[in-house]
Amino acid sequence: MRSLFLRLRRRRSMERDVETELAFHRDMAAAHGNPTPMGNTTVVQEQARDLWRFTFLENLWRDIVYGARNLRRSPALVIAALLSLGLGIGINTGIFSMAVEFLLSEPSIADARSVVLVKFGGNSHAKKEVVEFVRASGLFQDVVGENEENYINWNDGAETRQIFAVELTKNYFSALGVPIAYGRGILPQDPDEVVVLGNRFWRSRLRGDPAVVGRAIRLNGRPYTVVGVLPTDYRSPIGFGYSPDVFVPRYQDDTILAIYARLRPGMTVAQARAGLAAVARRLDQAIPEAFRYADGIHVAAVGGMDRIKSETEMQTVGLFFAMLLMVVGLVLTIACVNVASLLLARGSARRQELAIRLALGAGRGRLVQQLLVESALLSLAGVAFGLMLRQAMAAAVEQFDLPVPIPIRLHLTLDWRITVYAMLLAVFTTLACGLLPAWRSIRHSIAPSLHREGRMRLQRALVIAQLALSMIVLTAGFLFLRNLWRSNAISPGFDVRHTIYADVNLPPGAYKEVARQRNYVAQALRELTALPGIQAGAGARVIPFNQVTRFMIGLELTGTGRKVRAFFYWNAVTADYFRAMGIPIERGRTFLTGADAAMLPVIVNRTFAQQYLADRDPLGRTFLWGDIKTPYVVVGIAGVTKNFSLGEEDQPQLYEDLARLDRGSTRVEFVASSATPPATQLQAVRAALRRVEPNAGLEVATLYSSIGLAFLPSQAGAALLGSMGVLGLMLAAIGLYGVMVYSVSRRTREIGVRLALGADRRDIAFMVLESAVKLILIGSAAGLLCAFFLVKPLAMFLVPGLRPSDPVSFLAVAALLAVTGLAAAWGPARRAAAVDPMTSLRYE
Amino acid sequence: MAKSGSPMLLQGTLDLLIMHALQRGPLHGYSIAQTIHLLSDQALKVEEGSLYPALYRLELDGAIAAHWGVSENNRKAKYYEITKRGKKLLAAEQRTWSRLSLAVQRVLARQP
Numbered sequence: 001m002r003s004l005f006l007r008l009r010r011r012r013s014m015e016r017d018v019e020t021e022l023a024f025h026r027d028m029a030a031a032h033g034n035p036t037p038m039g040n041t042t043v044v045q046e047q048a049r050d051l052w053r054f055t056f057l058e059n060l061w062r063d064i065v066y067g068a069r070n071l072r073r074s075p076a077l078v079i080a081a082l083l084s085l086g087l088g089i090g091i092n093t094g095i096f097s098m099a100v101e102f103l104l105s106e107p108s109i110a111d112a113r114s115v116v117l118v119k120f121g122g123n124s125h126a127k128k129e130v131v132e133f134v135r136a137s138g139l140f141q142d143v144v145g146e147n148e149e150n151y152i153n154w155n156d157g158a159e160t161r162q163i164f165a166v167e168l169t170k171n172y173f174s175a176l177g178v179p180i181a182y183g184r185g186i187l188p189q190d191p192d193e194v195v196v197l198g199n200r201f202w203r204s205r206l207r208g209d210p211a212v213v214g215r216a217i218r219l220n221g222r223p224y225t226v227v228g229v230l231p232t233d234y235r236s237p238i239g240f241g242y243s244p245d246v247f248v249p250r251y252q253d254d255t256i257l258a259i260y261a262r263l264r265p266g267m268t269v270a271q272a273r274a275g276l277a278a279v280a281r282r283l284d285q286a287i288p289e290a291f292r293y294a295d296g297i298h299v300a301a302v303g304g305m306d307r308i309k310s311e312t313e314m315q316t317v318g319l320f321f322a323m324l325l326m327v328v329g330l331v332l333t334i335a336c337v338n339v340a341s342l343l344l345a346r347g348s349a350r351r352q353e354l355a356i357r358l359a360l361g362a363g364r365g366r367l368v369q370q371l372l373v374e375s376a377l378l379s380l381a382g383v384a385f386g387l388m389l390r391q392a393m394a395a396a397v398e399q400f401d402l403p404v405p406i407p408i409r410l411h412l413t414l415d416w417r418i419t420v421y422a423m424l425l426a427v428f429t430t431l432a433c434g435l436l437p438a439w440r441s442i443r444h445s446i447a448p449s450l451h452r453e454g455r456m457r458l459q460r461a462l463v464i465a466q467l468a469l470s471m472i473v474l475t476a477g478f479l480f481l482r483n484l485w486r487s488n489a490i491s492p493g494f495d496v497r498h499t500i501y502a503d504v505n506l507p508p509g510a511y512k513e514v515a516r517q518r519n520y521v522a523q524a525l526r527e528l529t530a531l532p533g534i535q536a537g538a539g540a541r542v543i544p545f546n547q548v549t550r551f552m553i554g555l556e557l558t559g560t561g562r563k564v565r566a567f568f569y570w571n572a573v574t575a576d577y578f579r580a581m582g583i584p585i586e587r588g589r590t591f592l593t594g595a596d597a598a599m600l601p602v603i604v605n606r607t608f609a610q611q612y613l614a615d616r617d618p619l620g621r622t623f624l625w626g627d628i629k630t631p632y633v634v635v636g637i638a639g640v641t642k643n644f645s646l647g648e649e650d651q652p653q654l655y656e657d658l659a660r661l662d663r664g665s666t667r668v669e670f671v672a673s674s675a676t677p678p679a680t681q682l683q684a685v686r687a688a689l690r691r692v693e694p695n696a697g698l699e700v701a702t703l704y705s706s707i708g709l710a711f712l713p714s715q716a717g718a719a720l721l722g723s724m725g726v727l728g729l730m731l732a733a734i735g736l737y738g739v740m741v742y743s744v745s746r747r748t749r750e751i752g753v754r755l756a757l758g759a760d761r762r763d764i765a766f767m768v769l770e771s772a773v774k775l776i777l778i779g780s781a782a783g784l785l786c787a788f789f790l791v792k793p794l795a796m797f798l799v800p801g802l803r804p805s806d807p808v809s810f811l812a813v814a815a816l817l818a819v820t821g822l823a824a825a826w827g828p829a830r831r832a833a834a835v836d837p838m839t840s841l842r843y844e
Numbered sequence: 845m846a847k848s849g850s851p852m853l854l855q856g857t858l859d860l861l862i863m864h865a866l867q868r869g870p871l872h873g874y875s876i877a878q879t880i881h882l883l884s885d886q887a888l889k890v891e892e893g894s895l896y897p898a899l900y901r902l903e904l905d906g907a908i909a910a911h912w913g914v915s916e917n918n919r920k921a922k923y924y925e926i927t928k929r930g931k932k933l934l935a936a937e938q939r940t941w942s943r944l945s946l947a948v949q950r951v952l953a954r955q956p
Contacts (some may be wrong), residue, residue: 025874044893
């Protein structure tokens, strides 16, 4: 500090002072009869200047000004560098932003670090009484419950629509401290009919009018008072950009809730876990269930690294992003190599300038610094451009509804993490683009005899590296493309092309009794199947790929008394479900009306039969389900279907008869198979269902469109990695092209001599192509070798049966690389063949 | 550091000598050089080309302070003065130096 102050104060008067002081020194020496020192005043002054001025900073500034002036003289270089670096950095920061949003974002609640997600008995959700019980135990500062995956019917005055609702306990907003844009959150003392609006819903459906607060909207046929609107950047506790439409107090008696608890000050997660064990033991006494609450107690953070550590699916997402980041990092490296070759070529043009400066006594470190400053300028410009691209991408993502059946809004904010990452990328690109050319230029200036062969060798090595890198990226991209084809070809076990599905949400007030619900289903099916072109229609509880219900339950096989612990996908369907979905009944039959009332009929799939009923003929087997008294009987064996992802293994499945199910639900699903393209039937189906119950929330779509979600991972992976691969290949092709053009121009004289001595023009072209082929071969070989090991971990993202080490991918990519490389070398080869021997020999 | 013919000053020892010379009180550059010259029995001759940069460096380090004054022959001259920090630095460097010179003497006094 002190020296900084001194420097600032002294800088001005320094030169004059030194002069006065030295003059005094000499006079004194003369007066004392000593010989006048021969010292050089300028040297002392320079040394003093070095001490007093901010030499480093001033040199840096001079380098920046000089570098900028230099770059302005070669706009082509600047544009090429800006485009390739900007694109590379934009993509890198974009993917990184997404990774941050998916993995590290915290939900919009006050002091999210002190809030934990609590699970009992391995269940993600629990009954309302359980939430109350944990709250009353006083273990936590506060406990809230919410169910984020519900629908509610919203009537906008003309039409009833199904919208995404979060049902929650009334203390949710106050206990978690959720920020509100307008109005307030729901309070514990509020009546049941209040609602907080999601920002997306408020803006798109209510025109973003702040005056809506205090007014009422019609939900499930009743007026709900709007008390507040959430801010744009609201993030729900489950994350992944899920942005529900409305938040309402729990309105269905049987809604189960996810439990969030706020730790008491100073309480650790381990303490909470220990306390919960005691609470769970008391819960087992107070609210007995088929499972034990004390089994599988889970306490997990709601955001950040702790969440990643506690949830395996987060780890998979993390690995996916790590892979993506590596791939886009490789693309950026390829771009850097291109810029490096450009700078190398430019360095050769500046050799003279650098040699002169070295001869005049410039420090080598200073020259390297100056050359690096130039690449740093390019990198910073690239970062600026890249961040602009990222902003555009983020804005697009924020505006755009992803083609998935749930509302997802990603907020890719430009925060410090992104900025730091961009700065790290700038350092990386500066060194990757600049270090080699700078070092080269200096060396060549010193030893000019080395420069010709040496530089070409270096440029060749760079091109080989580029080709190898793009080979790796392409292989990854190609694998994901094949994954997409493969998953398109995988049959989910049912007919996707001809099926329409309808998701109906009945007004709960009017459909309390199960009998009324059954009645509705029967009536709706009559209307549906009466439509021309509809071949079969059925009701169901679960539409595969849209929802899942899984049971883990003890079954007692009545024939042998054997007990099995079965784990299976569950559905309740009407008799025609299998016909409508095109699922084969392999043995036995489907449900019959008026069958044996003493037994509950079920149909199981082949896998269920093999896993749990293999000891005897599964058909006709009876079993007891948990502690339900009525026995179940297997009446049919159905084909195996996928339930949640195309990549999943065959899983056991059990279908109950929807017509006899006594657990009611106001949410009913329908499927119908259509002889005509299903998209043309949507309107008719919607109208038919509307006729039966005008007040129901209604969603009608083709099954294919809703299964889109299942294709999303492989589609996103294929699109991203495929385009990255193509981008990398293009960059590498440009690099190869540049080197070939340069090498041809350098060999013009040699080619002229060859032609003059009678060489065939075709041979000349071949000679040039041959050197390109050599580069391509070495590059592909090196790339193949690296890719073989690097893509191995990708297996976890691929559908079964597709191995990363599959030779087909490698061969295809190598062929693509060879064709592109040859195309890039073709132009320079033709140019070489067209050399005019006379001109080229006269040249120089 | 010193001219050829007279013994070379080891790197860093000039700072030590300057601070030692300033222990007596404020001096200007020329008399610092003279003091060192006399105290070394005229063996060491400090040249202005090394003296002044060393003085500026020490001043920036805060080991010595400078102010303009009037010399014995009534001319404007810059006087240097050792600071508290400089005194501490001097003591430390003196110890280091004596250890070093003692060690060098010991080595040279014995047969290898």
